[in-house]
Amino acid sequence: MAPKRTTASASREATPSSSSTTTIPTTPSRTVVSKGSQSPAQIAAGIWENYQDKTPQRTKLVDVFLAFLVVVGVLQFVYCVVAGNYPFNAFLSGFSATVGQFVLTASLRMQTNMENKADFVAVSHERAFADYVFGSLILHFFCVNFIN
Amino acid sequence: MSDSAIEPFLKGNTGRNTRGILRLSILCIIAAAAVASRLFSVIRFESIIHEFDPWFNFRATKYLVANGFYDFWDWFDDRTWHPLGRVTGGTLYPGLMVTSGAIYHALRALTIPVDIRNICVLLAPAFSGLTAFATYLFTNEMSTSPSAGLLAAIFMGIAPGYISRSVAGSYDNEAIAIFLLVFTFYLWIKALKLGSAMWGALCALFYGYMVSAWGGYVFITNLIPLHVFVLVCMGRFGPRLYVSYCTWFALGTLASMQIPFVGFLPIRSSEHMSALGVFGLLQLIGFVEFVRSGVPSKQFATLLRGFVLAVFAIAFGGLVLLTVSGVIAPWSGRFYSLWDTGYAKIHIPIIASVSEHQPTAWPAFFFDLNLLIWLFPAGVYLCFLTLDDEQVFVVVYAILASYFSGVMVRLMLTLTPIVCVAAALALSHLLDTYLTIKSPEEPAETELDAASNAAPAASKKAPKQDGLRSLRQPLIGIYTSFSKTSVVGALTAYLLLFVLHCTWVTSNAYSSPSVVLASRMPDGSQHIIDDYREAYQWLRQNTKEDAKIMSWWDYGYQIGGMADRPTLVDNNTWNNTHIATVGKAMSSREEVSYPIMRQHEVDYVLVVFGGLLGYSGDDINKFLWMVRIAEGIWPDEVKERNFFTPQGEYRVDEGATETMKNSLMYKMSYYNYNSLFPPGQCQDRVRGVKMPDQGPTLNTMDEAFTSENWIIRIYKVKDLDNVGRDHASAASFERGNNKKKSVKRRGPKVLRVD
Incomplete structure (x- = not known):
């Protein structure tokens, strides 16, 4: 998924760190979408288009990782339902590793999102990434410890 | 002159540094005051572990220091709960022991030779100093006033509500837990304010530490989600809230599951479900917000809001269904008793029998918090004036803790920090208003x-x-x-x-070790009553290494810690039936009790008797609880009603009921007691009644030891008779009345024919 979008928005994403420029051109596209609110398919297509236009490249990468985590989590859960949860510790630590990683990544995504800049005065992007690594380290330490 | 000399220190950068140093030194002095005010008991008595539970913690710490961490983790203790044993490593909160063990090894590494007992005794005061500091940090997040934090710190340092559980020697879980509680809240507020994942992760780490230290961690588990929920309901959902809460929850839940005693509880029991529910709710809201940012259509947004509500309702219904069907453990008894104060008395007498689980009396609030309790509402009101996220936390905390402290005496401990903070807010507001020196000169x-x-x-x-x-x-x-x-x-x-x-x-109230009692002689000098240690020392020196001691569960930890002998039941109270067995043995006739004691291989029985000294916390006063707990398991054999006279009185004198007089506890307490007094003047000073001249007879036991003031009496259980007689007839043969013997012999024979 990621490579396709890379080509689509590569030109715009040359300077992702100063991505305040990227948010400005999105406003016209948003108004375009809001005009047509008829069928669900159109809405979905509108969301998708909007997303592709608006989102910086790095954030897309994060989103792919999030989608991957959701898939893994769903797989684990389905396995647990179908095949039983016998090593419950193992299932739990695997599942919570997925959920925890998802949440941490979502946090990273929020913190690096330019729209939320007013909320995170104290958190620069580098700081956000350092926090993310710190949280992930703790998370995986606990998971490994818990897995039995 | 002096003004001009000070002047440069109060302005600009130097001024800030001066104030910083002042602040630091004030905090150090506060910490010193907090430590110093907790040392009464050490100075008056000696460096000794107090009360009941600390003796177990002390014993576990010694085990940890002697055998290392892994042995401690896997510790199976066969010297308690005989013959069941207890998986101690998996059923305790190890935070306290590990903390003092770590301090011990650190000091050893610094070549400071220190006894582990002294570390244990002084751990609570040391941590109270840290608590004062944590309160300072916490309050500074709440208020811009520079004095609020310092006031809160000193309040926290000396408030009796907190001192009650943290004097020197009170080596209990609360000793470190309150520090962790306040510090976790501080980190939470910090994480919420900054929206930083690092502070959230630190909050989770300290939450994990708290879980390892005290069962009261559930308070945090519910308070933070409640705070978040209230914020969401106020329409304050934002990315900062999402980041801080989700980081805390994901890491904190995993951290709490590392403790074997907690294990899978965070996903199984209802107490933790609110945190999980709010976590799910935040995910949904976050997702909806994310989609809505892409689609600005109003109808779509309202549609999504409906969708969120529906999911919430479905999740709640699912939770109820799962609880009813038993997948998720229902609320534990202690939590039911938080909502319905009468619940424990009816269903779980063992919880109600603990004095610190009783509802709080009104004067206790004033006694424990004094002036602060008046300032508390004012502080909460001030929080309403500037209702930011962190002030909402104070309000939520205040409401929740006020309720809980009213339900259970010991939860006064969780109320104290917020009362200190709120009172400091109110007081600093007052002082700031009234202490401004400069008046404006505007015309x-x-x-x-x-x-x-x-x-x-x-x-x-x-x-x-x-x-x-x-x-x-x-x-x-x-x-x-x-x-x-x-x-x-x-x-x-x-x-x-x-x-x-x-x-x-x-x-006066909180510095008594309760192992050593103090009284005043007529001339005002102090008299130490040391019966407990005298008796435990006797046990240690005069009984076999594995002699089983039966006593009521209150004394189990002390016997294990001081006398180092196996016990049947102790303060852990994990097995109600076993405790009821002991209660039955204590409250039944000798003929019934003896087989029970034989089955449990009891060698000695220990009772606490305060009749001579007027020591009111003795076993006769606790006796009704033994009866009630035994009745809960054997309603046919033990009946509480039979221990009351037909007039409904609980009497121990001449008018006591037959059941009472024949119960083992009564006999053991008053055996030979009348020999102390001249005829007709035998008196029980606790109950304030005159005892009958003829004391009870004991057939199946021998008096082994009675302490100086008769507080502790130890009996040895007789072996089976050599000639095969039952004990009653053997005893009467010893006493030399043959007539009774022949009468009594007929009884068993008839039974055998049946």
Whole structure:
């Protein structure tokens, strides 16, 4: 998924760190979408288009990782339902590793999102990434410890 | 002259540094005061572990230090709960022991030879100093006033509500847990304010530490989600909230599951479900917000809101269904008793029998918090004035903790921090208003300035909704030195009285080790009553290494810790049936008790008797609880009603019921007691009644030891008779009345025919 979008928005994403420029051109596209609110398919297509236009490249990468985590989590859960949860510790630590990683990544995504800049005065992007690594380290330490 | 000398230190950068140093030194002094006020018991008595539970913690710590961490983790203790044993490593909160073990090894590494007992005794005071510091940090997040944090710190340092569980020697889980509680809250507020994942992760780490230290961690588990939920309901959901809460929850839940005693509880029991529910709710809201940012259509947004509500309802219904069907454990008994104060008394007498689980009496609030309890509502009101996220936390905490502290005496401990914080907010607001030295010189305000003896006069003129805001304007305030000095003087007097009260309460009410009792001789000198240790030492020196001691569960930990002998039941109370067995043995006739004691291989029985000294916490006064607990398991064999006279009185004298007189506990307590007194003057000083001249007879036991003031009496259980007689006839043969023997022999024979 990621490579396709890379080509689509590569030109715009040359300077992702100063991505305040990227948010400005999105406003016209948003108004375009809001005009047509008829069928669900159109809405979905509108969301998708909007997303592709608006989102910086790095954030897309994060989103792919999030989608991957959701898939893994769903797989684990389905396995647990179908095949039983016998090593419950193992299932739990695997599942919570997925959920925890998802949440941490979502946090990273929020913190690096330019729209939320007013909320995170104290958190620069580098700081956000350092926090993310710190949280992930703790998370995986606990998971490994818990897995039995 | 001195003014000009000080001047450069109060301005600019140097001024900031000076204030920083002042602040630091004040905090150090506060910590020192907090430690010092907890040392009464060490100075008056000695460096000794107090009460009951600390003895177990002390024993576990010694085990940890002697055998290392892994052995401690896998510790199976066969010297308690004989013959069941207890998986101690998996059923305790190891935080306290690990902390003191770590301190011990650290000091050893620094070549400071220190006894582990002294570390254990002084751990609680040391951590109270840290608690004061944590409260300072926490309050500084709440208020911009520079004095609020310092006031909160000193309040926290000396408030009796906290001292009650943290005097030197009170080596209990609460000793470190309150520090962790306050510090976790501080980290939470910090994480929420900054929206930083790092602070959230730190909060989770300290939450994990808290889980390892105290069962009261559930308070945090519910308070933070409640705070978040309230914020969401106020429409304050934002990315900062999402980041801080989700980081905390994901890491904190995993951290809490590392403790074997907690294990899978965070996903199985109802107490933890609110945290999980709020976590799910935040995911949904986050997702909806994310989609909505892409689609600005109003209808779509309302549709999504409906979708969120539906999911929430479905999840709640699912939770109820799962609880009913038993997948998720229902609320544990202790939590039911939090909602319904009468619940424990009816269903789980063992919880109700603990004095610290009783509802709080009103005077206790004043006794434990004094002045602060008056300032508390004012502080909460001030939080309403600037209702930011962190002030909402104070309000939520205040409401929740007030309720819980009213339900259970020991939860006063969780109320104390927020009372200190709120009171400090109120007081610092007052002081800031009244202590501003400089008066404005604006010409326009001079007439107002002259007219305003006090702020109310000024604010009355102003329109109503403007009245409070005008107080904050620098031009309107209190400028006459009379009102300033009178108010500040009165406040200072109150604060000094508060310090006096705290010192008095600490020294009189909370500094008794309860293992060693103190009384005053007629000439005012102190007299130490040391019966407990005398008896435990006797057990240690005169009994076999594996002699099983039966006593009521209150004394289990002490026997294990001081006498180092196996016990049947102890303060862990994990097995109600086993405790009921002991209760049955104590409350039944000798003929019934003896087989029970044989089955459990009991060698000695220990009872606490305060009749001679007037020591009211003795076993006869606790006896009804033994009866009730035994009745819960054997309703046919033990009946509480039979221990009351037909008039409904609980009597131990001549008028006691037959069941009472024949019960093992009664016999053991009063055996030979009348020999102390001249005939006709035998008296029980606790119950204040005259005892019958003829004391009870004991057939199946021998008196082995009675302490100096008769507080502890130990009996040895007789072996089976050599010739095969039952004990009653053997004993009467010994006493030499043959007639009775022949009568009694017929009884068993008839039974055998049956």
